[in-house]
Amino acid sequence: MNDLKYLKELSKQYPNISAASAEIINLQAILNLPKGTEHFVSDLHGEYEKFSHILRNGSGAIRGKIDDQFGNILSMKEKKNLASVIYYPEQKMDLMEEDLTEEELDSWYRTTLIRLILMAKLAASKYTRSKVRKAMPPVFAYIMEELITEHGMLDKDEYFDQIIETILKTGQVRELIAALGHLIQRLTIDHLHVIGDIYDRGPGAHRIMDCLMDYHSLDIQWGNHDILWMGAAAGHGACIANVVRISARYNNLDTLENGYGINLIPLARFALDCYKDDQCELFRVSGDVQEEDVRELDLNKKMHKAIAVIQFKLEGQLIKRRPDFGMDDRLLLDKIDYDKGTICIQGTEYPLKDALFPTIDPKNPYQLTKEEEYVMEHLVTSFKYCAHLQEHVRFLFSKGSMYLTYNDMVLYHGCVPLNADGSFRQVKVNGKKYAGKALYDVLEHHVRQGYFEQENSSKRKYGQDIMWYIWSNENSPVYGKDKMATFERYFVDDADLKKETKDYYYHLIEEEAVLYQILEEFDADGTKGHVVNGHMPVAVKDGESPIKCKGKLFIIDGGFSKAYQKKTGIAGYTLVSNSYGIKLVAHEPFKSRDVVIREETDIHSDTVLSKKVTRRKRVGDTDNGRRIKESIKDLGCLVTAYRKGEISERI
Ligand SMILES: O=P(O)(O)OC[C@H]1O[C@](O)(COP(=O)(O)O)[C@@H](O)[C@@H]1O
Ligand SMILES: [Mn+2]
Incomplete structure (x- = not known):
């Protein structure tokens, strides 16, 4: 034009x-307003309650604001009470109503309302009036704006008191307190970055997705687990089998059924029949489970084994039809001696911990039996036609991508595949070589085709196979390990075989030149920029630090996932970037929402690093500022x- x-x-x-x-x-x-606060989280792994709590408390930022506003004016007890009203207004009011007399309650409502107005005023001070108004629920927008702007103006005191009286008299105080709590939460985080792995392990990924779909401003960088689910939603058998296997492993089959309405009856029937006399001991649920319902867990083990075997077969078929994926070393079912119960890997024979494979034909080990095929047909239909899942996956496509450069921060879940000397590794995709950003771009192109191209087209099929490739291939930037040793981890007792070796990337990220190269490759400033990734749990308790290369890179996978907290020793990181600089916040385990509300114990958060800027950052200094200037x-x-x-x- x-x-x-x-x-x-x-x-x-x-x-x-x-x-x-x-x-x-x-x-x-x-342009002259302070830059809004960005939050970065990763590896949420289905931990809905904890994630929701961190959003509500702004990774500790709300407590900080309460201190700024009330300093020594309020006691610790009062501050904690106020904080819990802001985080969980409705539930906290229910509790206060139970605990207080009518008179006490009236005075509590009055003081809480005024304190919340002051807090909202502080939280809103960074934004334009119009932005704040848009963040308010329309029914209360007018009155909230009056309260926030008028309070503290000397000649308006009476006017303000009158409004408060009317609110109390008309019985609107509960609604208004709730609206103020949510407004403060919302204004505390201006934009959210989710650096992958929303799905798997914990039970509430679908609830996290519902919450993200409601969120005012966010972007997502897909993690390997998310892409696995995207492949499953597209109807890809191997991805579906992995998703179901992981759900069984973490005792989440119920959530798959209840959260998404996936019909698991054909799998359950098949497993009960086929593995009737097999204890399937290797397929116990991972982590601590209360074995309340032994029968259920028994069924879970059988379903777990049944789907694992199906997964290995489907993956074998895929590896054979895509020789360009270079994964022949992952063909293991044909290396088993089914009579002896051993497997031969790279010339060495290992005993199998379980050699009962009633569905495997040694002459044709990757072929599904008729019954297995029937199970898969049902699962594919169930995943493809699950409206709730499709809605979530479409959202992942619309808000998500493989990487993002945002205000000189380069965000991706896993890594950038590197050679030993730190140069970008060339990877062949669909016959052509790619490295660095181009590798990310081509893979994303295929992922989108895998979901959106026409049914049965070769582009769609290739794209879906690429989704599985991204899940577990050694050259996948989102996976970043030499192999996914799922089979060995179940069946072979040998530490070396089970080991998954990390990409050179993870050994080279202390090198400034490597970081500079990555930042520039992804269009960020090599000197001022930062990289943020997740994916690798940081073993804090062994002295490992999430801060690499003097703060040029952050690995923020601290283990939201309960199953990984033993390894990391903490319960997750969030990174916060506001107008004053960057803060890395470490979180300690979160008991439960009920405990937080009742006992007013927040999860304890520690600021691990605070990089302060010399001049407060303004909107004019951001990417959005650049667009505004244009x-x-x-x-x-x-x-x-x-x-x-x-x-x-x-x-
Ligand atoms: O501990 P689990 O849940 O069995 O999963 C282990 C598997 O998950 C992976 O770590 C991938 O998941 P992450 O992306 O969360 O690391 C594999 O490398 C590994 O084989
Ligand atoms: Mn991951």
């Missing part, structure tokens, strides 16, 4: 000099065009 054509388009929105000038003034004002320039050109008569003004 040439300039004049573009300006004419723009003139539809700003039809005269005053409209365009007013917008220039607005935008200029926004708009200001365009609007300036439009004003000139009006003045020169090149475009006529309209009233």
